Amino acid sequence: MAIRKIITTTDPLLRTKSAPVERVDADLQRLVDDMLETMYAAPGIGLAAIQVGVPRRLLVADVGGEEDERQPHILINPEILWTSDETHVYNEGCLSIPEHYAEVERPARCRIAYLDRAGEPAEIEADGLLATCLQHEIDHLDGRLFIDYLSKLRRDMIIRKVAKAERETVVI
Numbered sequence: 001m002a003i004r005k006i007i008t009t010t011d012p013l014l015r016t017k018s019a020p021v022e023r024v025d026a027d028l029q030r031l032v033d034d035m036l037e038t039m040y041a042a043p044g045i046g047l048a049a050i051q052v053g054v055p056r057r058l059l060v061a062d063v064g065g066e067e068d069e070r071q072p073h074i075l076i077n078p079e080i081l082w083t084s085d086e087t088h089v090y091n092e093g094c095l096s097i098p099e100h101y102a103e104v105e106r107p108a109r110c111r112i113a114y115l116d117r118a119g120e121p122a123e124i125e126a127d128g129l130l131a132t133c134l135q136h137e138i139d140h141l142d143g144r145l146f147i148d149y150l151s152k153l154r155r156d157m158i159i160r161k162v163a164k165a166e167r168e169t170v171v172i
């Protein structure tokens, strides 16, 4: 396994729409393992393949918390089947928008169809933080970010600050 580099809003690749995964093979399973290691190391509760520069419809998530309570979810080609009318507001963050957070309102529950790690069809019904996280990740697969739900003024300010912070980071 390997930790991969996470791209940020300064990389236009983050805005591309990811294409479906065609084969769940050994290469894809290696990518899944790397994504899990990258997510846990960050640390984060979710990661979409595009965040490590791979424009494929694949995400991992784990809202478990402690290392001994790990419960990784791996969703390949996810499709949202249903969302609740009831909504939830979470203070969201994104590994591709480091150090910026904002409240985002989304459906409180959702049901998603996907292929599992073995390539078998599966469904999940999520609520709470997992529901928010999975919707945040599926947004990534369509090139959408949580800052897109904010005003243009606030979004542009965050994008500018991320770019500035990167320019000021001295690589040693």
Ligand code: GNR
Residues within 6 Å of the ligand: 043, 044, 045, 046, 047, 048, 051, 090, 091, 092, 093, 094, 095, 096, 132, 133, 136, 137, 140
């Ligand atoms: O680590 C993450 N935390 C988080 C908190 C609230 C809502 C969504 C998230 S996902 C984020 C990791 C990430 O950027 N995934 O794309």
Ligand code: NI
Residues within 6 Å of the ligand: 093, 094, 095, 096, 136, 140
């Ligand atoms: Ni994100």
